[in-house]
Amino acid sequence: MATLEQLEARxxxxxxxxxxxxRALAAEERKARNHALMVAGGLLMQHAPGGDWKRVDWDRLAEWIGRYGYKISECEAExxxxxxxxxxxxxxxxxx
Incomplete structure (x- = not known):
């Protein structure tokens, strides 16, 4: 039979x-979420003026998303x- 010290060590x-x-699961989750965010950002930037993120008016984009972002819920999957x-x-x- 194991001693108390052995059991505590185990x-x-x-x-x-x-x-x-x-920690490993959290890192895996973070990596997958970051990948999804990059893909979503890429989708958005495909429609940037001239395809150039440097030409985006971020205030106007934030306002537009605030106004029409609810439509994203139409893309919901399980x-x-x-x-x-x-x-x-x-x-x-x-x-x-």
Whole structure:
């Protein structure tokens, strides 16, 4: 039978593994979200004046999105787990 000290050491190891896994999952989520934001920004910039982001009036764009951004909800799909949502996005990118 394990001693109390051995069990406490094992508990500490498991807690460290849990923390490491949580950090890895958070990093994976952040990476997938950043990718989605870059794709969305790219879609937006395709329609920038002359295709040049340097010509965008950001105040007017923010105002326009504030006025018409609700229409984005018309593009809603089922919510997927992060990995599946990332696959859906990459699949869409390949089709372009």
């Amino acid at each position: 508990q500490k190891q498991i807690q460290m593994q849990i923390q490491k896994k949580k 919510e997927l787990p992060m990995a599946d949502a990332a696959k859906r996005l990459r699949s869409w990118e390949r089709k372009k």
